Amino acid sequence: MSKNAQHHIENNPEFKGLNVNNGVSQPDAVDNESVKRFLKKKRKLLSVQEYVDGILKRDITILSKAVTLVESSNLKHQNIAQEIIARCLPQSGKSIRVGITGVPGAGKSTFIEVLGKYITGRGGRLAVLAIDPSSELSKGSILGDKTRMEDLSTDKNAYIRPSPSAGSLGGVARKTRETIILCEAAGFDHIFIETVGVGQSETAVHSMTDFFLLLMLAGAGDELQGIKRGIMEMADAIAINKADGNNVEKAGMAKSQYSNALHLFPRKESGWDPKVSTCSALQNSGIKEIWDTIEKYKMLTQGNDYFFNKRNEQSAYWMHETIEEQLKNNFYRHPEIKEIVKEMELKVLNNKISSFVAAGKLLEMYSKLK
Numbered sequence: 001m002s003k004n005a006q007h008h009i010e011n012n013p014e015f016k017g018l019n020v021n022n023g024v025s026q027p028d029a030v031d032n033e034s035v036k037r038f039l040k041k042k043r044k045l046l047s048v049q050e051y052v053d054g055i056l057k058r059d060i061t062i063l064s065k066a067v068t069l070v071e072s073s074n075l076k077h078q079n080i081a082q083e084i085i086a087r088c089l090p091q092s093g094k095s096i097r098v099g100i101t102g103v104p105g106a107g108k109s110t111f112i113e114v115l116g117k118y119i120t121g122r123g124g125r126l127a128v129l130a131i132d133p134s135s136e137l138s139k140g141s142i143l144g145d146k147t148r149m150e151d152l153s154t155d156k157n158a159y160i161r162p163s164p165s166a167g168s169l170g171g172v173a174r175k176t177r178e179t180i181i182l183c184e185a186a187g188f189d190h191i192f193i194e195t196v197g198v199g200q201s202e203t204a205v206h207s208m209t210d211f212f213l214l215l216m217l218a219g220a221g222d223e224l225q226g227i228k229r230g231i232m233e234m235a236d237a238i239a240i241n242k243a244d245g246n247n248v249e250k251a252g253m254a255k256s257q258y259s260n261a262l263h264l265f266p267r268k269e270s271g272w273d274p275k276v277s278t279c280s281a282l283q284n285s286g287i288k289e290i291w292d293t294i295e296k297y298k299m300l301t302q303g304n305d306y307f308f309n310k311r312n313e314q315s316a317y318w319m320h321e322t323i324e325e326q327l328k329n330n331f332y333r334h335p336e337i338k339e340i341v342k343e344m345e346l347k348v349l350n351n352k353i354s355s356f357v358a359a360g361k362l363l364e365m366y367s368k369l370k
Contacts, residue, residue: 063182063186072177085182089185092180099208100205101231103216106215107282119320126152126188130161131193147320173204212237214234217241242280242287252278255278
């Protein structure tokens with residue numbers, strides 16, 4: 001019997017038509033110490049000044065590493081990130097920040113890619129960031145933008161950065177705002193903030209952008225059904241996407257419906273009248289007109305100072321939001337409070353104390369512990 005047959009019974013003569021070859025020999029096990037040294041070297045932190053210098057020199061690799069520090073929950077990383085942001089702050093603020101949201105299936109990724117390529121084609125530099133509330137169960141996040149925007153992701157004048165999970169919308173939104181500062185310092189003069197989730201994420205995006213674009217579809221039933229009044233009021237422009245083929249007529253009707261609906265809202269403080277247009281990202285039609293609208297808005301609001309006043313209000317808003325977030329985090333991270341919270345939860349569940357009284361007692365205890 002051959003050596004091969006000894007190893008594999010299938011190679012015995014009685015099994016006609018079968019022949020199983022021996023597998024290749026296995027390589028030696030990887031040296032764990034070498035792996036550890038490699039990972040340690042790979043994760044080595046730069047100095048704050050090295051990060052800042054790299055960002056100002058438009059080094060995308062350094063920018064990405066700095067953004068990773070901003071997104072990190074590690075306290076050491078957060079402290080370094082705040083120093084980087086403080087040094088980059090004087091070089092920020094020179095972009096137009098555009099918030100983009102839309103109904104599911106509206107073609108946001110294709111639209112952003114086509115509009116983005118239009119901007120970079122004119123010599124602009126674009127950073128696309130995403131507000132992603134993520135799953136509270138899996139703590140995962142939707143990171144598919146780079147695969148959906150193939151052309152834009154390889155454009156040397158574009159930078160796409162999806163948001164990771166941060167446990168709460170407020171956390172993700174704050175980190176995105178800080179990332180805007182770094183991107184602007186790196187010379188990106190156009191910033192797109194895309195909402196990946198739905199609901200309150202639109203409000204978060206509106207609170208950190210200059211212009212808010214609502215992307216809609218035609219021919220999907222009642223055009224105004226399911227659209228929250230608040231989102232419509234926030235919109236500075238509405239674009240009816242996929243206005244191509246047999247959908248052109250429906251898109252025109254949707255445009256009329258939205259235009260009529262916008263007249264019902266109070267006039268905006270900016271003095272701007274929201275515009276409604278149709279476009280087709282697939283056929284690259286109507287894209288230039290949408291960008292022209294954004295530039296007209298910028299010219300009007302910078303002329304009447306609303307643009308700058310709004311940014312100042314946003315800065316104050318995020319200061320208060322950060323205070324609230326830090327207070328909440330410090331409260332729940334306090335070791336003694338952690339234990340007392342569990343006791344109070346049991347009392348609430350057993351109807352021994354009301355939720356409001358329990359919260360009051362916990363806050364009172366926390367103030368004494370500090």
